[in-house]
Ligand SMILES: Nc1ncnc2c1ncn2[C@@H]1O[C@H](COP(=O)(O)OP(=O)(O)OP(=O)(O)O)[C@@H](O)[C@H]1O
């Protein structure tokens with residue numbers, strides 16, 4: 001069934017319409033052309049014949065005396081008798097002589113007695129037949145205003161032309177029908193691939209969408225192969241996104257579950273028996289510690305989801321990077337003092353360092369890097385912040401004298417919830433800090449690089465473009 005609203009239906013209807021239009025146009029044009037040519041040929045032969053007749057009549061009547069209604073041509077009279085007995089070579093021809101629009105002789109009695117003609121060639125319907133007439137003025141006539149009109153029955157010619165138009169039209173309809181059928185069958189076989197793809201896509205469910213790949217075979221048209229490939233890529237991206245979300249959720253739940261388990265066990269210990277006030281205080285201190293860790297984790301999770309969800313809404317303003325770094329240092333100072341770590345900020349010139357960005361997010365970025373530089377440092381170690389002001393970029397480096405990261409793990413520390421397993425020296429956190437750093441850097445189109453040597457220290461480089 002051809003449905004008008006379907007793509008296939010539209011193509012078929014459109015092609016049939018174009019074909020029909022072409023066929024109708026071609027048959028009308030060729031019939032018209034043929035008619036013109038045939039009438040032109042007939043007209044030419046009539047003119048030639050008129051001349052011949054004129055010559056014959058003159059020869060036959062040479063020297064005869066002239067009296068009306070005899071006709072005088074070139075001082076030669078043609079009697080009515082001669083005209084009546086005159087036998088044109090072409091039996092079909094009608095011979096008429098006209099003087100001043102009055103017929104003085106006609107071989108066909110039905111021909112009108114008076115005639116006024118504008119053009120030398122004209123058509124008349126006589127005795128249910130179509131006649132084509134051609135007029136020749138008799139030159140040098142002794143009686144001026146005499147014209148010879150020769151006509152021929154063109155009914156058969158017209159009938160032949162009509163039959164021709166009809167046959168061409170019938171042939172056209174046949175060709176259109178056959179063409180439509182061929183197009184329909186061809187499109188049907190091509191669209192089979194698309195319909196197959198749709199069926200395959202429909203069969204994708206929640207259970208199999210991870211490893212499901214659709215393909216439309218070797219014979220499949222190029223465009224549909226490309227469509228299948230694009231669809232597979234899209235599915236792949238969606239699958240990875242869903243997997244990331246699932247992992248994120250389970251990791252986040254896991255991170256929150258650990259302190260909650262500790263809190264629960266602490267409460268159970270407290271409730272097991274009556275305790276001294278000092279013991280209760282100690283348990284409450286432990287619970288407080290776990291709750292503050294949980295709060296910290298939830299805060300980081302919220303920052304991460306805010307960046308991912310509100311990416312479009314974040315508005316960039318002119319920010320002084322020097323101010324941002326100073327503010328971040330202030331925020332981590334209590335932690336640094338606890339670990340007796342010296343944080344120094346070197347700046348070659350005291351100019352303001354302007355970039356386009358979100359101030360709160362940039363502070364988050366530096367606080368997370370500085371927290372790591374302090375947390376994974378040795379007691380009494382140091383952290384150095386350096387800014388290089390180049391023509392295009394502001395290059396910030398934050399280096400510490402800490403435990404460092406094993407080489408094979410360096411590339412993974414920016415992954416969500418990734419913490420270095422082999423690090424026995426320091427207790428890792430939730431593994432969200434550097435993923436927040438990565439997201440904020442990407443948002444500001446800043447490049448991020450990390451270098452680290454075990455037991456020597458780590459340096460993080462961030463380069464901000466001056467013209468965003
Ligand atoms: N400066 C550093 N020195 C040594 N190891 C580091 C440093 N920075 C990061 N790491 C390692 O990379 C891991 C990931 O860091 P990230 O900041 O993402 O998480 P975290 O510090 O463990 O937890 P969070 O920051 O979410 O509290 C850390 O667990 C740590 O092992």
Ligand SMILES: [Mg+2]
Pocket residue numbers: 368371372429432433434
């Ligand atoms: Mg961290």
